[in-house]
Amino acid sequence: MMSARKIIETIDIRKIYGMGEVSVAALDGVSIDIEEGEFVAIMGPSGSGKSTLMHILGCLSRPTSGQYLLDGEDVSRLNKVELAAIRNRKLGFIFQSYNLLTRTTALRNVTLPMVYDRTKEFTPEESDEKASRILEHVGLGERAHHQPHELSGGQQQRVAIARALVNDPVLLIADEPTGNLDSQSGEEIMTLLHRLHQEGATIVMVTHDSEISAHTQRTIHLLDGRVETVVKNGKKKPGKEKVEK
Amino acid sequence: MKPIEAIRIAWEAIAKNKIRSFLTMLGIIIGVAAVIIMVGISAGTEAAIQEQITSLGSNLVFVQSSxxxxxxxxxxxxxxxxxxxxxxxxxxxxxxxxxxxxxxxxxxxxxxxxxxxxxxxxxxxxxxxxxxxxxxxxxxxxxxxxxxxxxxxxxxxxxxxxxxxxxxxxxxxxxxxxxxxxxxxxxxxxxxxxxxxxxxxxxxxxxxxxxxxxxxxxxxxxxxxxxxxxxxxxxxxxxxxxxxxxxxxxxxxxxxxxxxxxDFTVTTQQDIIETQESTTAAFRSLLAWVAGVSLIVGGIGIMNIMLVSVTERTREIGIRQAVGATPNDIRIQFLTEALLLSIVGGLIGIVLGVGGAYIFSAFSGMRTVIMVHSILLAFGSAAIVGAFFGYYPANQAAQLDPIDALRYE
Known part of the structure; x- marks a missing residue:
């Protein structure tokens, strides 16, 4: 494997909940590396710490100890405001339950991250134009002005993916992206994620479904807050091979 | 987040719940209208009485048995x-x-x-x-x-x-x-x-x-x-x-x-006007206080609904935080919403108050005087009430943890 830029590098991350004798280590020294352009799955039974890890990787919370370098920047000691800016500029979230704003059009949902971007000034036309372009890219060009309740689950997840992409993040974090979908829509979403991966996106996907994780290049298995095993799924680098079932 | 963006988001939230927003504003609407009408009536009465007193002729001294x-x-x-x-x-x-x-x-x-x-x-x-x-x-x-x-x-x-x-x-x-x-x-x-x-x-x-x-x-x-x-x-x-x-x-x-x-009293017109003025001034400030209380009640209504709204929209807050909203962005969003509710309520109140004062004088024959300062006072207090009672809910929203907020069902 070519030595590529590391998007994620965690060094001995611990997350401890509670204090003193009742404290519980949700993460007990996790060190992982994820390179640019990788598609990695994080698996583990409930209680293994995979949600906690995802929250830390997603800059929604900070590790109790250890270091987290995101795109070369140590984000493990940033405050709430700085973390919000990192989430805005570098991360895109895809949730199991889509988490779209209700009674808000697909287009407005997609432009949402741009509203909070302090580094760029968009005119409303520019942001609408960019959002429609991305909606088109995920196959929802004609549904831009529909509200979530007028869309199917698969379509809603596509809107969420478009929202995750809109600020050109360095990392996509997907939390059980197919968990609420029927198998057909789930497959379509996976196909879309593969396409994005082939286009160069770095994706970390949390799942408990080994069939889904088999779609990725690597699976990191967590158990009791530690990395149990790392399994290469035999997928090749993007663009070389069509995805098999 | 640009201010215009905050106003747009707040306006959309208000427009989504028209009836609730209107009911929330009602306290402010009534408060502002009440201040304008009450002050208008007492100012009108005062002006009318003063005119009458001066119309009695000038340079008069009144001697009465006491x-x-x-x-x-x-x-x-x-x-x-x-x-x-x-x-x-x-x-x-x-x-x-x-x-x-x-x-x-x-x-x-x-x-x-x-x-x-x-x-x-x-x-x-x-x-x-x-x-x-x-x-x-x-x-x-x-x-x-x-x-x-x-x-x-x-x-x-x-x-x-x-x-x-x-x-x-x-x-x-x-x-x-x-x-x-x-x-x-x-x-x-x-x-x-x-x-x-x-x-x-x-x-x-x-x-x-x-x-x-x-x-x-x-x-x-x-x-x-x-x-x-x-x-x-x-x-x-x-x-x-x-x-x-x-x-x-x-x-x-x-x-x-x-x-x-x-066993007699000697009064001048000036005495009468002054007595008159102090009575109506006391009356007017009483009315203004009563109306002011309704503004505060209106503010409590806004706070109540904003607290409900923050709870209801916990998930929305989580989503916004996940895509990069800072605590301050969230605070500004909800504060803007509370302010907008009270300002729109205040504007409706002004229209109703001025209209109400005209209708009142048309039907009762009593004169009302619309005092510009009463409009400014009522509107200003409405905005202050909105900011004051909106701050606490907005702060609650800002302090939500994104993970908890996203999990909220």
């Missing part, structure tokens, strides 16, 4: 003001141009088959029309000689003349007041209500006739005919304080009382 200090029937004290007091003022006080006396009675007035009961009978002297700024519409007022000779003549107020004689001219005709027949010699021009007095529905008689026919008293023989009120009109360049002091000293001497125990 029964609170002087106890009639005790020792050498008099029974209050008497007619001779007025002549004494006329003769002995410097700077006086005219003295007018009033004594009232209430009698049945008949003309042909028209009978009016309890008509106010006002005995006055010749200076009355000029001192009170009333013009004669028809005929004339009575002369001094007619007073001296107790001539049975009468001058009618305009509406009374109409009631008794329709559109015929009453001049030279007879009216019966009580059991006394009088000749009508004049009709006054319309004057309207001044305070509680209707100048147009009275009969004006020479005061001597009133003394003789309507207010005869045993004491009058000893102490003189008592009168209700003496108006003293001053010379343009007379010193008001000096005239008042002269009148007080003179009357105290005549009544055999000390100034501290005076």
């Amino acid at each position: 029964f609170t200090r002087g106890r009639p029937g005790q020792g050498p004290q008099s029974g209050g003001l008497v007619f001779d007091d007025s002549t004494a003022i006329q003769d002995e006080v410097e700077g006086v141009t005219a003295v007018v006396v009033e004594q009232y009675s209430s009698e049945t007035v008949r003309v042909g088959d028209v009978t009016l009961e309890e008509v106010e009978i006002l005995g006055t002297t010749t200076g009355f029309p000029s001192v009170r700024d009333i013009d004669i519409a028809e005929g004339r007022y009575f002369y001094d000689l007619e007073i001296e000779r107790k001539q049975k003549v009468a001058v009618l107020g305009s509406s009374l003349a109409k009631e008794l004689f329709n559109n015929e001219s009453p001049i030279g005709k007879y009216i019966t007041v009580g059991s006394t027949k009088l000749t009508v010699i004049g009709v006054l021009k319309e004057k309207g209500m001044v305070g509680n007095t209707d100048y147009d529905s009275r009969v004006y008689l020479p005061i001597s006739v009133v003394f003789q026919k309507f207010t005869p008293s045993f004491f009058a023989r000893i102490m003189g005919d008592s009168v209700r009120m003496i108006y003293v009109e001053l010379d343009e360049d007379a010193n008001l304080d000096s005239v008042i002091t002269q009148i007080e000293l003179l009357l105290a001497k005549r009544h055999g009382v000390s100034l501290e125990e005076a």
Whole structure:
């Protein structure tokens, strides 16, 4: 494997909940590396710490100890405001339950991250134009002005993916992206994620479904807050091979 | 987040829940409208009363009997003001141009088959029309000689003349007041209500006739005919304080009382206006406070709904945080929403208040004055109330943890 830029590098991350004798280590020294352009799955039974890890990787919370370098920047000691800016500029979230704003059009949902971007000034036309372009890219060009309740689950997840992409993040974090979908829509979403991966996106996907994780290049298995095993799924680098079932 | 963005988001949130937003605003709407209407009514009343007081003529001093200090029937004290007091003022006080006396009675007035009961009978002297700024519409007022000779003549107020004689001219005709027949010699021009007095529905008689026919008293023989009120009109360049002091000293001497125990009071128009002003000012600030309380209640309503809204929209807050909203972005969003609710409520309140004040004066006939400062005050307090009561919910929202907020069902 070519030595590529590391998007994620965690060094001995611990997350401890509670204090003193009742404290519980949700993460007990996790060190992982994820390179640019990788598609990695994080698996583990409930209680293994995979949600906690995802929250830390997603800059929604900070590790109790250890270091987290995101795109070369140590984000493990940033405050709430700085973390919000990192989430805005570098991360895109895809949730199991889509988490779209209700009674808000697909287009407005997609432009949402741009509203909070302090580094760029968009005119409303520019942001609408960019959002429609991305909606088109995920196959929802004609549904831009529909509200979530007028869309199917698969379509809603596509809107969420478009929202995750809109600020050109360095990392996509997907939390059980197919968990609420029927198998057909789930497959379509996976196909879309593969396409994005082939286009160069770095994706970390949390799942408990080994069939889904088999779609990725690597699976990191967590158990009791530690990395149990790392399994290469035999997928090749993007663009070389069509995805098999 | 740009301010325009915050306003857009807040406006969308308000528009999504139209009925709830309206009900939330209702407290502010009512509060602002109430402040404007209440202040408008009291300011209108005050202006109307002031106008009436100044319309009574300028440079006037009022002398009235006061029964609170002087106890009639005790020792050498008099029974209050008497007619001779007025002549004494006329003769002995410097700077006086005219003295007018009033004594009232209430009698049945008949003309042909028209009978009016309890008509106010006002005995006055010749200076009355000029001192009170009333013009004669028809005929004339009575002369001094007619007073001296107790001539049975009468001058009618305009509406009374109409009631008794329709559109015929009453001049030279007879009216019966009580059991006394009088000749009508004049009709006054319309004057309207001044305070509680209707100048147009009275009969004006020479005061001597009133003394003789309507207010005869045993004491009058000893102490003189008592009168209700003496108006003293001053010379343009007379010193008001000096005239008042002269009148007080003179009357105290005549009544055999000390100034501290005076059985009369001397007031000026300025006194009346000031009393009036302090009463309406107190009234107005009371009304403003009551209205202000409703603004605070409106603010509590906003806080209540904003707290509900923050809870309901926890997930939305989580989503916004996940895509990069800082705590401050969230705080500004909810604060803007609360402010917008109160500002829109305030604007609706202003429209309703101004409209309500017009409608009120149209239906009640009372005058209302829309005070610009009451609009600014009401609107400003609405905005402050919105910011004050919106801050706590907005802060609650800002402090939500993104992970908890995203998990919230």
